[in-house]
Amino acid sequence: MDHLLARGNPGLLDWVERVGSSARNAWRALADVPTWAPLVVGQMRRLGVDSIPIALFIALFTGIVLALLSATLFIGAVPPYFVGALVGKTIMMELGPVLTGMALAGRVGANIAAEIGTMRVTEQVDALETLAYDPLSFLVVPRVIAGTLMFPVVTSLAVAGGVVSGWIAAINLLDLTSPEFFKGLRMFYEGRDIWFGLVKSASFGTAITLAGCLMGLKATGGAEGVGSVTMKAVVLGAMSILVLDAFWALVLLK
Amino acid sequence: MIQFCDVRKRFGDHVVLDGFTLDIPDGQTTVIIGASGAGKSVALKHIVGLLSPDFGHVIVDGRDVDEMDRVELMDMRSRIGYVFQSAALFDSLTVEENILMGLNRRGLDRATIEERVSWSLDMVELGVSADSMPSELSGGMQKRVGIARAIAVHPEYILYDEPTTGLDPVTAGVMNDLIAHIREEMGTASVVVTHDMRTAFAVADRIAMLHQGRVLQVGTVEEFRKTTDPIVRAFIEGRASGLDLSNIMTQQWQVPS
Ligand SMILES: Nc1ncnc2c1ncn2[C@@H]1O[C@H](COP(=O)(O)OP(=O)(O)O)[C@@H](O)[C@H]1O
Ligand SMILES: [Mg+2]
Numbered sequence: 001m002d003h004l005l006a007r008g009n010p011g012l013l014d015w016v017e018r019v020g021s022s023a024r025n026a027w028r029a030l031a032d033v034p035t036w037a038p039l040v041v042g043q044m045r046r047l048g049v050d051s052i053p054i055a056l057f058i059a060l061f062t063g064i065v066l067a068l069l070s071a072t073l074f075i076g077a078v079p080p081y082f083v084g085a086l087v088g089k090t091i092m093m094e095l096g097p098v099l100t101g102m103a104l105a106g107r108v109g110a111n112i113a114a115e116i117g118t119m120r121v122t123e124q125v126d127a128l129e130t131l132a133y134d135p136l137s138f139l140v141v142p143r144v145i146a147g148t149l150m151f152p153v154v155t156s157l158a159v160a161g162g163v164v165s166g167w168i169a170a171i172n173l174l175d176l177t178s179p180e181f182f183k184g185l186r187m188f189y190e191g192r193d194i195w196f197g198l199v200k201s202a203s204f205g206t207a208i209t210l211a212g213c214l215m216g217l218k219a220t221g222g223a224e225g226v227g228s229v230t231m232k233a234v235v236l237g238a239m240s241i242l243v244l245d246a247f248w249a250l251v252l253l254k
Numbered sequence: 255m256i257q258f259c260d261v262r263k264r265f266g267d268h269v270v271l272d273g274f275t276l277d278i279p280d281g282q283t284t285v286i287i288g289a290s291g292a293g294k295s296v297a298l299k300h301i302v303g304l305l306s307p308d309f310g311h312v313i314v315d316g317r318d319v320d321e322m323d324r325v326e327l328m329d330m331r332s333r334i335g336y337v338f339q340s341a342a343l344f345d346s347l348t349v350e351e352n353i354l355m356g357l358n359r360r361g362l363d364r365a366t367i368e369e370r371v372s373w374s375l376d377m378v379e380l381g382v383s384a385d386s387m388p389s390e391l392s393g394g395m396q397k398r399v400g401i402a403r404a405i406a407v408h409p410e411y412i413l414y415d416e417p418t419t420g421l422d423p424v425t426a427g428v429m430n431d432l433i434a435h436i437r438e439e440m441g442t443a444s445v446v447v448t449h450d451m452r453t454a455f456a457v458a459d460r461i462a463m464l465h466q467g468r469v470l471q472v473g474t475v476e477e478f479r480k481t482t483d484p485i486v487r488a489f490i491e492g493r494a495s496g497l498d499l500s501n502i503m504t505q506q507w508q509v510p511s
Contacts, residue, residue: 028324123342130302130336131356131403132328 029136039142040149047108047143047209048150052157054107055100059158062095063087063165071174080176084184087166092193096159098245101204104151105237109212112143113233116216117226125217140213144206151205152198159197192252200248207240255280256301256411256445261310262467263296270296271307272467280410283437283444285454287489288464294447295339297464298413301445302331314411332359335404335442339415341396343388349375349399350384356407374406377439378432394425398432405436412436414446418453430456451490455479463489 029036070086116139119125125135163185170176215233219225256278263271270293278284288294299305300312303319312319314330322330343352353374357367375381378398388396397417404412417433418426434457437444448454454461455475462472463486471478471486481487 119344122345123338123340124344126299126304127336127338127342127344128355129304130331130334131407132332132359133355134328 025136029134029141032134032137032141035133035137036141036145039138040145043142043146044150047104047111047146048154051104051107051150051154054103055154055158056161058099058103059091059096059162060165062099063091063162063167064169066090066095066162067166067169068173071170071176080174081180081184081187083170083174083176084167084181084186085188086184087170087181088163088185089188089193091162091166092159092197094197094245096162097155097197097201097204098241100155100158101151101201101208101241102238104154104204105208105241106234108147109208109233109237110230112209112212113216113219113230114226116213117219117229120217120219121222121225135217140210140217143213144209147205147209148202149205151201151208155197155201159194196248196252199252200245203244203248204241207244208237211236211240255313255315256443257311257313258297258300259311259313261297261300261307261312263293263300263305263308269467271300274310274464274468276462276469276472278411278443278445279460280443281441282459283433283446283457285446285448285458285461286464287448287451287454287461289489290449292464293467294449294464295415298336298415298445298447301411301413302334302336303327332356332407333410335407335409335412337397337400337404337412337414337417339419341388341393341400343396343399343403345388347388348384349380349386349388349391349402352388352399353403353406356403360407370406370408374402377405377436378402394421394429397421397429401432401436405440408440410442412442412444414444414448416448416450417446418448418450426450426453427456429453433457451492465489 066087067083070083071080074080074082074086116125119128119139125139128135128138167178167181167185170181171178212233215229215236219229258274258276261271261274262269274293274297276284276286286294286297296305300307300319301314303322306320314334317326317330319327319330343349344355347355350371353371354367357370362370371384372381375384378401380395380398380402383391383395383399388399391399401414401417414433418429421429430453433444433446433453436442437457444457446453446457455478458475460472460474461478463470463478465485471481471483473481478486478490481490487493
């Protein structure tokens with residue numbers, strides 16, 4: 001590192017300097033607790049609680065499809081209680097967090113980027129600065145913290161909803177009894193399944209809210225500029241979910 | 255005292271300020287005039303560090319803005335009231351909450367804060383609108399709320415960006431009186447950026463004309479009325495001939511900033 005810097009590689013030096021100053025700014029914004037703390041609860045409600053209906057909607061249908069799908073897969077091959085195992089495992093570990101994350105990348109990411117982007121192009125962000133606020137601590141930190149805390153909550157509800165709808169589908173549409181379904185659900189359940197899903201969803205919450213905030217702050221021009229950063233925030237949020245999903249699988253599923 | 259020393263600023267290839275030098279003394283109203291796109295807003299944003307110069311210095315009370323650390327910068331900003339061209343009110347907050355935004359950062363006690371809110375709303379004659387949302391107000395009223403928000407913290411300097419642009423002549427006249435009244439009442443130094451000569455003549459102690467990135471002429475209202483400089487004359491009289499319009503022509507589709 002040292003010799004690269006010494007040789008005067010301007011690109012690298014620039015990059016190191018930028019990363020360093022971003023880290024410093026982020027740290028300073030986090031340290032300004034009195035500014036962001038009062039705003040977190042409101043954001044938790046707006047970004048989290050209000051997202052529960054859409055997350056449940058997705059989970060209910062996913063549960064039904066998974067039950068039917070696993071039944072067609074397993075019939076004649078393995079005991080029917082495997083339906084419970086497959087529904088439980090896939091919803092807890094993968095589909096619950098990822099589908100919820102995808103839905104919220106749209107809902108939450110777009111909401112944040114459009115709001116902050118509009119504030120940027122109408123000079124409200126500049127106005128905050130002239131009133132001696134740091135936009136990072138006032139706008140970004142409360143949203144990122146709220147997203148990181150609330151995504152696991154929303155995801156837990158989605159997981160519960162998905163498992164329940166899978167169970168109801170299994171006993172009504174398939175030749176399966178409740179005891180069989182829950183036998184399969186318990187048999188393959190490991191303690192880490194739940195927290196694996198929750199850790200993932202917390203990281204999705206961080207990534208989506210951060211993408212929304214940073215894109216919003218970058219907006220220039222007028223309505224068109226806001227539209228374009230909103231789109232970028234959704235795409236960036238969705239992509240980071242997929243990357244993080246693979247990352248956590250590599251790190252935690254060894 | 256605010257000083258611009260040989261400030262240069264460009265965005266990409268577009269040179270906006272090119273050796274801009276101007277002293278803004280305490281206790282006076284300095285008006286910066288110039289065509290749209292001349293760089294007046296850019297100059298104003300340099301004072302509070304929303305933009306930094308590529309070259310040269312902006313000095314507020316003896317300190318270079320670009321060299322201030324975060325704490326100094328915040329302290330300096332809290333001594334300056336900034337009135338934005340678009341008012342830039344926080345649209346999710348009521349009028350009163352907008353004014354509280356600045357006051358809440360000062361560690362003032364409740365009674366003082368309440369007193370300041372009603373005082374600043376009285377100054378701009380909007381006492382009845384405290385609970386309105388900004389979207390319910392007319393453009394002129396929004397600008398007055400912007401002024402109330404800026405003066406509520408009792409700043410040492412007030413910066414006005416195009417305070418009368420987009421207002422009808424009567425409302426613009428009310429705004430000119432308000433700016434003069436605030437100066438009498440509070441004794442603060444003001445910087446008013448405008449292309450409206452009626453505003454300039456109504457409120458100025460001193461006028462500076464910004465043209466092609468630098469100050470073309472500085473002087474009193476009388477000196478400007480009697481000027482013989484062809485470019486300044488053309489601007490004051492609102493004639494296109496003699497002015498370099500290339501800036502204006504390329505700027506007209508951009509959002510004012
Ligand atoms: N943040 C920015 N990025 C790029 N160009 C800018 C920016 N701010 C201002 N400009 C350009 O600088 C020029 C001067 O703008 P401005 O200071 O807003 O003019 P005015 O004198 O009308 O206030 C304009 O051409 C504008 O497009
Ligand atoms: Mg302007």
